Amino acid sequence: xxxxxxxxxxxxxxxxxxxxxxxxxxxxxxxxxxxxxxxxxxxxxxxxxxxxxxxxxxxxxxxxxxxxxxxxxxxxxxxxxxxxxxxxxxxxxxxxxxxxxxxxxxxxxxxxxxxxxxxxxxxxxxxxxxxxxxxxxxxxxxxxxxxxxxxxxxxxxxxxxxxxxxxxxxxxxxxxxxxxxxxxxxxxxxxxxxxxxxxxxxxxxxxxxx
Amino acid sequence: xxxxxxxxxxxxxxxxxxxxxxxxxxxxxxxxxxxxxxxxxxxxxxxxxxxxxxxxxxxxxxxxxxxxxxxxxxxxxxxxxxxxxxxxxxxxxxxxxxxxxxxxxxxxxxxxxxxxxxxxxxxxxxxxxxxxxxxxxxxxxxxxxxxxxxxxxxxxxxxxxxxxxxxxxxxxxxxxxxxxxxxxxxxxxxxxxxxxxxxxxxxxxxxxxx
Numbered sequence: 332x333x334x335x336x337x338x339x340x341x342x343x344x345x346x347x348x349x350x351x352x353x354x355x356x357x358x359x360x361x362x363x364x365x366x367x368x369x370x371x372x373x374x375x376x377x378x379x380x381x382x383x384x385x386x387x388x389x390x391x392x393x394x395x396x397x398x399x400x401x402x403x404x405x406x407x408x409x410x411x412x413x414x415x416x417x418x419x420x421x422x423x424x425x426x427x428x429x430x431x432x433x434x435x436x437x438x439x440x441x442x443x444x445x446x447x448x449x450x451x452x453x454x455x456x457x458x459x460x461x462x463x464x465x466x467x468x469x470x471x472x473x474x475x476x477x478x479x480x481x482x483x484x485x486x487x488x489x490x491x492x493x494x495x496x497x498x499x500x501x502x503x504x505x506x507x508x509x510x511x512x513x514x515x516x517x518x519x520x521x522x523x524x525x526x527x528x529x530x531x532x533x534x535x536x537x538x539x540x541x
Numbered sequence: 542x543x544x545x546x547x548x549x550x551x552x553x554x555x556x557x558x559x560x561x562x563x564x565x566x567x568x569x570x571x572x573x574x575x576x577x578x579x580x581x582x583x584x585x586x587x588x589x590x591x592x593x594x595x596x597x598x599x600x601x602x603x604x605x606x607x608x609x610x611x612x613x614x615x616x617x618x619x620x621x622x623x624x625x626x627x628x629x630x631x632x633x634x635x636x637x638x639x640x641x642x643x644x645x646x647x648x649x650x651x652x653x654x655x656x657x658x659x660x661x662x663x664x665x666x667x668x669x670x671x672x673x674x675x676x677x678x679x680x681x682x683x684x685x686x687x688x689x690x691x692x693x694x695x696x697x698x699x700x701x702x703x704x705x706x707x708x709x710x711x712x713x714x715x716x717x718x719x720x721x722x723x724x725x726x727x728x729x730x731x732x733x734x735x736x737x738x739x740x741x742x743x744x745x746x747x748x749x750x751x
Contacts, residue, residue, distance in 0.1 A: 332700075332701070332702050332703070332704045332707065333660075333699065333700070333701055334699070334700040335698070335699055336698040336699065339598060339697065339698075339700065342711070344595075344596065345710070345711070346710060346711035347595050347596060347598070347711065348595040348596070348711070349708075349710050349711035349712045349713075350595075350700075350707070350711040350712070350713060351592070351594075351595040351596075351598045351697070352592055352595060353673075353711075353712060353713035353715055354592070354598075354600065354625075354673070354675055354697065354700065354713070355569050355571075355590050355591055355592040355600055356569030356570060356571055356590060356627050356628075356715065356720055356722070357567050357568070357569055357570075357715070357720065357721075357722035357732065358567070358569065358591070358592070359565050359566030359567055359568065360566060360567075361565075361566055378592075379591055379592065380565050380566060381565055381568070381589055381591045381603065382561070382562055382564070382565040382568070382588075382589065382603075383603055383685065383687075383688065383690060384561075384687075384688040384690060385554075385557050385558040385560075385561040385562060386554065386557060386558070386561075387687075387688065388549060388557070388561045388564075389687060389688060390564065390565055391603075393591065393592075393593055393601075415564075417566050418566075420735065423735055424738065424746070424747060427738045427741055427747050428741050428746065428747060429741075430741040431741035431742050431743045432742075432743060433743050437743075442743070450543075463563075463564070465564055470687055471685075471687055475593065475681075475694070477593075477594075477597075477599060477680055477681055477694060478593065478594040478597065478599060480593060480594060482692070484685070484687060487549065487561070487564065488545070488546040488549075489543065489544070489545055489546065490542075490543070490544040490549065490560075490564065491542070491543055492542050493542070494542045497542065497560070498559075500555070500556060500559050501552070501555070501556035501557065501558070501559035501560040501563075502559045502560070502563060502724075502725045502726075502727075502728065503559075503560060503563035503564070503724075503725065504724075505563055505566065505567070505724050505725075506724065506728075506730060510566055510567065510724075511567075511735065512566070512567035512722050512730075512732060514712075514713075514714075514715050514716065514720075514732075515712045515713065515715075515737075516712075517712075517737045517738050517739070517740070517750070518712065518716075518734060518736070518737045519734070519735040519736060519737075519738070520716060520722075520732035520733060520734050520735060521732065521733050521735060522567065522722060522724075522730035522731065522732050522733070523730060523731050523732070523733065524728060524729070524730050525630065525633055525721065525729040525730060525731060526728070526729060527725075527727045527728045527729075528634065528637045528727050528729070529727070530727070531637055531638050531639075531640040531641035532641050532642075533641045533642060533643050533647075533652070536634070536638065537634060537637050537638060540727070
């Protein structure tokens with residue numbers, strides 16, 4: 332099947348949204364924990380979190396200002412701190428439920444059946460049920476003029492992870508944590524490792540190292 | 542295990558790179574096809590491709606100017622067009638091999654054992670072995686001052702995909718295509734679907750729709 336530019340433009344909106352959202356490949360599944368500083372907590376599932384750099388440790392995400400993540404974005408800009416919590420196979424349905432359009436003062440934690448967890452010195456709530464989570468300080472937010480979405484970049488200042496999934500070289504086995512991946516807008520997946528590969532060099536084929 | 546800000550700063554560089562790269566969750570695995578317009582083709586695996594918007598259809602990626610994707614970035618800026626090709630389970634090792642530091646005039650297609658494929662009117666090569674691929678026109682490139690990486694945004698102008706994996710609602714079953722996901726810097730995974738979930742609404746739990 333070949334869709335050219337003109338054919339893509341003629342697709343019905345919801346059909347195009349599902350088709351185009353499938354193209355980037357598998358996406359991360361994360362819950363963004365925030366608070367408004369007045370005791371109102373928000374939790375929103377986001378599939379657009381991506382790695383930007385390791386030193387300093389930077390993570391980015393794309394937010395849509397006119398969707399249900401609006402409260403989350405406002406909280407991040409207001410407080411300057413937020414948490415990212417990996418979604419795992421025990422909480423994939425609860426996590427999806429946070430994408431419903433709740434009223435502003437309703438806590439998605441309570442509605443979805445997830446538990447806020449606090450760490451001394453961090454203003455935003457973690458998700459107790461998540462097995463790999465971290466807090467970030469807001470470093471940059473920028474509206475992308477091309478479509479009005481907002482690029483949010485944070486620097487990681489605390490990482491919480493189960494001990495026994497960190498390999499000797501620092502790699503975290505997120506498959507062992509049953510972290511899920513997303514495809515399209517609404518499909519959730521667990522994974523089976525094909526293998527880890529050695530650092531690629533021009534004159535040899537990569538070795539499977541795990 | 543808890544790493545605070547100070548402890549993260551003291552980690553050995555390669556250890557930190559592997560640890561921090563595991564935090565964003567599962568990543569997409571894509572091959573970026575480019576040419577310099579003089580018959581020299583480049584192919585580079587990238588795990589930072591992400592969805593930005595469906596209308597117009599926009600995809601972003603983060604590139605590091607001083608790594609092996611430098612030629613790819615220069616080609617994109619020069620020609621203004623490139624392809625993104627999903628990596629599948631039949632070509633995961635070949636795809637990883639494109640990350641080796643080949644000389645500038647060496648084609649990663651030939652070295653990795655992958656086949657360039659051309660579509661009339663598109664200046665950049667696709668990967669014949671990829672089962673879901675698309676071409677993009679460069680819309681924006683911007684250096685992120687915070688760490689010197691480059692955000693590249695393209696608009697999709699052609700999509701090539703096998704017919705029988707497109708659902709009635711537009712969702713593409715990339716699991717059926719054996720598209721792989723990446724974790725950390727070097728771990729490759731196939732997937733098992735937990736399910737697709739219905740659009741979330743405040744007063745009901747989501748249904749599994751697939």
